[in-house]
Amino acid sequence: MTRGSLVDISKLRVIFHTYRGTIKALNGVELWLNEEERLGVVGETGCGKSVTALSIMRLIEQPGEIIDGKIWFNGKDLLQLSEDEMDKVRGRQISMIFQEPIAALNPVFKVGFQIAETIAHSQNISINDAYTQVREALEMVGLDWQRTIDLYAHELSGGMAQRVMIAMALAVRPKLLIADEPTSALDVTIQAQILELLDKLVSVGKNAVILITHDLGIASEFCDRVAVMYAGNVIEVAPSQEIFNEPLHPYTKGLIDSIPVVGRAKELTGIAGVVPDLVDPPSGCRFHPRCKHAFERCNLELPELVQIKANHYVACHLYH
Amino acid sequence: MKLGSFILRRLFLMLLVLFGVSVLVFVIAKVIPADPVGAILGGNAPIDLVEDMKRRLGLDRPLMNQFIDYMFGLVRGDLGTSLKSNRPVVQDIANFFPATLELAICATLFSVVLGIFLGILSAVYRNRFIDHFARVFSILGVSMPVFWTGLLLLLLFYFRLGWLPGTGRLGLFTTPPAKYTGLYLIDSLISLNLEAFKDALAHLVLPSLVLGYSAAASIARITRSSMLDVLRQDFIRTAKAKGIGKRLVIYRHALRNALIPVITIIGLTFGGLLEGAVLTETIFGWPGLGRYIVNSLLLLDYPAIMGGTLFVAVIYSLVNLVVDIIYAALDPRMRI
Numbered sequence: 297m298t299r300g301s302l303v304d305i306s307k308l309r310v311i312f313h314t315y316r317g318t319i320k321a322l323n324g325v326e327l328w329l330n331e332e333e334r335l336g337v338v339g340e341t342g343c344g345k346s347v348t349a350l351s352i353m354r355l356i357e358q359p360g361e362i363i364d365g366k367i368w369f370n371g372k373d374l375l376q377l378s379e380d381e382m383d384k385v386r387g388r389q390i391s392m393i394f395q396e397p398i399a400a401l402n403p404v405f406k407v408g409f410q411i412a413e414t415i416a417h418s419q420n421i422s423i424n425d426a427y428t429q430v431r432e433a434l435e436m437v438g439l440d441w442q443r444t445i446d447l448y449a450h451e452l453s454g455g456m457a458q459r460v461m462i463a464m465a466l467a468v469r470p471k472l473l474i475a476d477e478p479t480s481a482l483d484v485t486i487q488a489q490i491l492e493l494l495d496k497l498v499s500v501g502k503n504a505v506i507l508i509t510h511d512l513g514i515a516s517e518f519c520d521r522v523a524v525m526y527a528g529n530v531i532e533v534a535p536s537q538e539i540f541n542e543p544l545h546p547y548t549k550g551l552i553d554s555i556p557v558v559g560r561a562k563e564l565t566g567i568a569g570v571v572p573d574l575v576d577p578p579s580g581c582r583f584h585p586r587c588k589h590a591f592e593r594c595n596l597e598l599p600e601l602v603q604i605k606a607n608h609y610v611a612c613h614l615y616h
Numbered sequence: 617m618k619l620g621s622f623i624l625r626r627l628f629l630m631l632l633v634l635f636g637v638s639v640l641v642f643v644i645a646k647v648i649p650a651d652p653v654g655a656i657l658g659g660n661a662p663i664d665l666v667e668d669m670k671r672r673l674g675l676d677r678p679l680m681n682q683f684i685d686y687m688f689g690l691v692r693g694d695l696g697t698s699l700k701s702n703r704p705v706v707q708d709i710a711n712f713f714p715a716t717l718e719l720a721i722c723a724t725l726f727s728v729v730l731g732i733f734l735g736i737l738s739a740v741y742r743n744r745f746i747d748h749f750a751r752v753f754s755i756l757g758v759s760m761p762v763f764w765t766g767l768l769l770l771l772l773f774y775f776r777l778g779w780l781p782g783t784g785r786l787g788l789f790t791t792p793p794a795k796y797t798g799l800y801l802i803d804s805l806i807s808l809n810l811e812a813f814k815d816a817l818a819h820l821v822l823p824s825l826v827l828g829y830s831a832a833a834s835i836a837r838i839t840r841s842s843m844l845d846v847l848r849q850d851f852i853r854t855a856k857a858k859g860i861g862k863r864l865v866i867y868r869h870a871l872r873n874a875l876i877p878v879i880t881i882i883g884l885t886f887g888g889l890l891e892g893a894v895l896t897e898t899i900f901g902w903p904g905l906g907r908y909i910v911n912s913l914l915l916l917d918y919p920a921i922m923g924g925t926l927f928v929a930v931i932y933s934l935v936n937l938v939v940d941i942i943y944a945a946l947d948p949r950m951r952i
Contacts, residue, residue: 355856358742379862386859399850404872404947414858448948449851461854 300328302471302504303352308365310347310356317575321347323528323582325365326601326609331471334498334505336515336536338551339525340571345508348525349474352506353392354382370471388418391465395477397457401449408434408445411464418468433467434460437493455486459493466497473498476508491518512551516540521607524548527572527582530601534608544610546587581613589614622944622951623937630933637929641922642686646679655916656699695923700915705923708908713927714798715785716897716904719827720889721799722820726828727835728882734832735839735878739847740866750836757833766826766899773822781819783901790815823900827893831885838881842874849873876947883939890935891928 310322322344329335337345350356352367354374367374374385394400402410408430409423415433416426434441437459449457458478465473475494479487495518498505509515515522516536523533524545532545543549550567569586572578578585584594593613601611653669654661670676674685689696695705738750774782781787785800793804793812800816803809846852847870855869892906905924912920943950 353857355853383859383861386857388859392854392857394850394854396850400854402851402855402869402873403949405869413860417858417860450949464858 300333301330302333302370303327303329303506304366304368305348305352306366306368308348308351308367309363310344310351311361311363313359313361314575319574320577321360321528321574322351322365323577324598325525325528326530327523327533329472329504329506332502332504333521334507334519336519336522337506337508337525338510338512338515338522340510342527342571342574343525344528345510345525346476349392349476349506349508352472352474353386353390387414387470388468389470390472390474391468391470392474392476393458393461393465393478396481397454397461397478398449398452400461401452401457403449405448406445407447407449407452407460411460411467414464415467429467433463436466436497437463439463454482455490458482458486458490462490462494462497466501466503469501470503472504472506474506474508477510478507479514480509480511487514494518512540512555524551527577528574529582529598529611531583531612532610533601534610538608542608544604544608544615545583545612546589546614547583581611619941619944619951623941626937626940630937633933634926634930638687638690638926641925641929642683645918645922646682650916650918652699652916652918690926695926696919698912698920699917700912700920705920708920709905709923709927710798712903712905712908715902716890716892716906718785718799718801719820719823719893719896719902719904720886722824723827723831723889724882724886726824727831727885730828731832731835732839732875732878734836736843736866736871738836738840739843739874742844747840750840754833754836757829758837760830761895762826762830762893763895763899765829766823766896769822769826770899780821781815783899785816785819785902786812787815787819823896823902826900827889827896831889834885835878835881839874839878842877843870846870846874872946876943876950879939879942879946883935887932887935890931 305325305327308322308325308327309320312319312321325344325348327335327337327348337348339345347356347360351362352369352374354362354377356362362375365375369385370389374382377385401407405413408427411430411433412423412426415421415429416423419426430445431441434444439456439459444452444456444460452460461478478494479490482490491514494505497503505519507515507518512522516539519536521533522536522539523530524539524547525531526547532539532543532548534542534544539548540552543552547567550565553565554567556564567586568588572582572585578595580596581587581590581594581599584590587594591613597613599611599613599616601609602616603609604615653666653673653675657665657669667676674682677685686696693706695709697703698705698708701708734750734753738747741747770782773780786792790812793800793809794807796803796806801813801820804813804816852865852870855865860868890905892904892909894906894910896902897904897907905928909921909924909928911917912924940950
């Protein structure tokens with residue numbers, strides 16, 4: 297069973313051990329992606345978007361634990377690799393950029409060194425030899441390389457720092473770029489610039505992208521497909537336009553109704569209730585306590601992610 | 617800001633601090649309710665003898681003049697003459713300080729290597745056996761008083777096992793090496809006196825262990841907590857995502873960031889050791905600065921007290937300067 301030619305995640309379960317109890321953070325996540333495809337992963341804080349991303353990188357650490365599932369990447373199950381084999385995937389075939397770009401750069405090393413280090417690792421060359429490619433990487437993201445190469449993270453603006461992160465991530469020509477809320481910490485105008493830059497670069501570099509965001513608008517604009525997550529599950533996956541025009545899952549519908557639209561005189565509707573505590577999540581479908589359409593089965597049985605029409609999957613008992 | 621101008625600025629600030637300290641030392645020496653002349657001559661000395669002694673010490677002159685003399689002396693490197701030994705205080709310090717310096721360096725080296733190593737292991741293998749061991753080790757180290765560990769070690773290694781010598785810097789029958797630096801280890805190497813080198817080293821082991829253990833304990837604790845803090849940072853996640861491997865993530869990306877608070881502790885410890893560890897010096901019969909200053913205090917030898925205090929202040933400021941320079945070298949944000 298391969299739904300995605302590059303990535304195919306199935307039944308991924310991750311828990312976190314805490315003093316309050318075990319947090320069931322991912323409850324059987326299903327996600328897949330083809331080469332050169334862009335997938336948006338959308339959901340509220342704590343729904344498991346970042347945990348999914350970190351699982352792909354195998355960067356879930358104590359007290360977290362991946363307890364079940366498969367992450368096929370390029371024909372290998374990443375969860376079966378040794379730590380050494382995994383280090384050949386990280387930073388070579390999969391790169392990642394993060395939400396707080398300034399904090400994501402090491403404060404005591406110059407920007408140039410950090411980029412060179414990444415290139416050196418991916419090509420198995422010395423850091424000194426890698427410096428020749430740093431210039432190209434910085435120019436690629438629209439930075440004046442002579443001015444930037446010797447700067448430290450605290451001397452950069454947020455936008456510049458994210459450009460540096462992008463340069464670092466794409467300089468290794470990864471098959472997959474995971475962008476975890478890359479614009480959430482930036483000003484709106486800078487957000488647009490960064491997304492435009494990313495758009496241009498991944499088109500040229502033919503990288504597949506998983507874009508994690510809580511902004512459905514950004515996801516549908518940037519991505520081919522959008523996956524919506526709720527409380528540790530992917531509940532709906534559809535092509536970007538379709539998820540806006542014909543959302544199926546009650547949660548997705550609620551999410552779209554809660555987006556303010558300029559010029560439309562319609563009262564915003566929120567989703568009743570709050571995100572559940574994942575130490576003690578609701579039984580069955582984790583959304584059912586907040587769902588207007590819930591019926592008995594929702595309380596008993598976790599709905600599977602099933603294809604309803606071409607490329608449109610939903611995990612909801614209303615549809616099957 | 618460039619590192620050079622940073623250092624110049626710090627040097628200038630240090631001069632200001634030292635001026636303040638010398639004024640303070642002078643004032644304190646004048647206001648303490650103790651009579652140095654009485655201390656030298658005894659309480660029942662005839663009045664003319666007292667007056668004569670006051671004149672010789674310059675204590676009959678107005679305070680302002682005394683202060684000016686004292687400051688001019690300082691600038692020329694003259695700390696006055698010890699009332700007890702009748703030698704220039706500078707010379708006394710030059711005699712006692714190398715012993716302290718040698719011990720401080722050995723103890724600090726030992727504590728830095730052990731403390732940082734344990735701290736890193738402890739943080740990386742958090743809540744595993746090695747972490748529990750390191751934490752018990754450091755709790756013991758910071759809570760056991762040095763005179764007690766000192767006596768215990770002496771009891772075991774000197775008295776019971778006889779593996780190591782007990783007191784002093786050299787054995788009775790070892791001739792001290794020719795004096796170049798005053799540090800026996802270095803002097804004996806320069807004069808190729810291997811016997812003296814071995815003997816000096818053997819004498820250094822126990823006091824260095826005692827002083828180094830308690831210092832290592834606090835360094836390990838700080839390293840652990842600082843490391844844990846750094847390992848949680850975003851840039852560590854970035855480094856891991858680069859796939860450079862655990863070792864480089866820890867030693868290249870985490871350690872350098874984690875060392876800043878550790879350097880502070882090392883600096884303070886080293887500075888503290890340089891002013892003389894009185895208890896350890898007493899137990900191990902170590903002829904160091906700490907004992908010199910304490911003895912001067914007991915005898916009200918006020919030029920020696922003032923000189924010793926000033927010297928300690930200079931040393932402390934120098935160590936702090938070095939610490940600040942290391943900060944700036946480690947972390948570019950400190951150069952602002």
